[in-house]
Amino acid sequence: MNVFEIPTKLHDEKRQGEAYAPVGQESALFHKKFYIESYGCQMNFSDSEIVASILHQEGFGATRQFEEASLILLNTCSIREKAEQTIRKRLTEFRKIKEQKPDLLIGVLGCMAERLKTKLLEEEKLVDIVVGPDAYRSLPALITEAETGQKAVNVLLSREETYADISPVRLDSNGVTAFVSIMRGCNNMCSFCVVPFTRGRERSRSANSIIEEIKDLVEKGFREVTLLGQNVDSYYWFDESTNTTVNFAQLLEKVALLHPLLRVRFSTSHPKDITDEVLYTMAKYKNICKYIHLPIQSGNTRILQLMNRTYSREWYLAKVDRIKEIIPDCAISTDIISGFCTETEEEHNDTLSAMEYAQYDYAYMFFYSERPGTLAARRFTDDVPEEVKKRRLQEIINLQNELSKKSNEKDIGKTFEVLIEGESKKDATFWKGRNSQNKMLVFPKAHYNFKPGDYVNVQVESATQATLIGQIVA
The missing domain is CATH 3.80.30.20 (tm_1862 like domain)
Incomplete structure (x- = not known):
């Protein structure tokens, strides 16, 4: 769920989490670990995948457990006041961890970083690193600077940066x-x-x-x-x-x-x-x-x-x-x-x-x-x-x-082509997926040998305001 005042898209099965950490089978191969949480729009989630790629090149592997990380990053949103309040609360929690683990680095990325850089670094002393949306390439140098005890910041905006040459590391990907x-x-x-x-x-x-x-x-x-x-x-x-x-x-x-x-x-x-x-x-x-x-x-x-x-x-x-x-x-x-x-x-x-x-x-x-x-x-x-x-x-x-x-x-009785995204969070015996109209459908796996990434035809039998429920048809 996005970090705003009101539940957003009306679906029982939501595509995004309020915060997430990256996962990678190769994480154990890296000598340093980072943990990242993303808030707000899909663009922020996409940016986090660019950041993960840059960090991988610097020897950082991903972890789900922030306790294992030497670097904690929050990719932030400034679109609503409540979003900023949520992030400040989270930063305060991580700062308490840093008191017990002095070498831990805490960084803020994204829109809130650009808007509140001075406050976060100097007045509230919540973070060590502040990086704006156009400055992610400088993150390795900023980490090195922060490791010396200096506050590191780059929030310069660019008229050219698109990160076109960076292959994103897909975070918590369903592979579909x-x-x-x-x-x-x-x-x-x-x-x-x-x-x-x-x-x-x-x-x-x-x-x-x-x-x-x-x-x-x-x-x-x-x-x-x-x-x-x-x-x-x-x-x-x-x-x-x-x-x-x-x-x-x-x-x-x-x-x-x-x-x-x-x-x-x-x-x-x-x-x-x-x-x-x-x-x-x-x-x-x-x-x-x-x-x-x-x-x-x-x-x-x-x-x-x-x-x-x-x-x-x-x-x-x-x-x-x-x-x-x-x-x-x-x-x-x-x-x-x-x-x-x-x-x-x-x-x-x-x-x-x-x-x-x-x-x-x-x-x-x-x-x-x-x-x-x-x-x-x-x-x-x-x-x-x-x-x-x-x-x-x-x-x-x-x-x-x-x-x-x-x-x-209105969709009850209709049959839709559905792309299976994974198991329903509420019942592992059901698949979940979306139709072309972006509506979420859940349906029993039954005896069929389907898997995530397969297309199936699903006939809708009932509906809530958020979800269509149906059965696979031939």
Whole structure:
């Protein structure tokens, strides 16, 4: 579960953990061990795999047990205040361990590192190393510096860094699904968002390096990749060797053509950038999953203008119509923020009615949390009382629960192709996996000799608001 105030995607079987440590059979071969926890978005989990690769080259092996580690790293998130509070609490716990183990090094990576470097290093003395999202290559030198007792920091942002040449070490991998970063940073200055300040300007990774990484995953048996970026639809790469460009729709097609058994997902889309070309490409290829995460944030045009989202309520809902026109079976999820600055009750109701119109399959839902340094913090007053924010958020959650349940109940009786990801956490006699629409299905193993990575047809017999339950059919 992501480290935010409210449970996020409405699934019983969740893909991500709140925190995790890497695993590797080769760990015993390394003379030093590191332990890493990742918080927040999928991009952070992907970054942790890049960090693991860099550390492996320096002789560090991975461990699940932080007690065994000489280096503890937290890959952090600054998107919500609660996320930062969670990480501070965890750092305090590790600092107590360091009192008994003086040689232990503690480091903070990611967005919170960039934003709170001075506070973490000097005022609170919680960490020894601080590394921003664009500075992971300097981690070995920073570790060496910290071993001398010096505080080590590098939070410089880059206009070029994409880590395209680094082969990620897959952490806690199920061997079936993997994240592949295609771009970094963000040029959208949404007024509530800290990402442009912590991850820098947008830059796209070489299409050739993306294809090579995915080819390697396919050869290793992976059957699904999720292309990651703050705004994947604005992906744009110029190939100097051929004097040609590759946009996101073209990249999607290139990946889809690599192997018919490879599923392709992507996240996240900005409504203003997802084009008909992308939608028609999704419709053309069976192995491009029929699922789009399309954040609305608010259903009211005035609030959207304050958020600097660059679209109106009507424009957004027309985009939903276009998606359903071109891809009738496409599932749509969203992000919603309740209680943004000056939001009225009527404007909150506009969000509820937009949800009704879009009929979202699931959603990530939060109340507004002012982040220092953002445009909203500088320009607007956070004037909606917290109890009002929470009440409005609960209304949003209640409605989404109804919409999710309704969406899943419509699937009863249907048969879906499901990629088996592993055993259900609740019952080892059941498999779990997702369909093209990103819905979780659980179903008995029965007498079939299937394994993770296999595709099976599953007929849905019942549903909760979070999960489809069914049986394998021939």
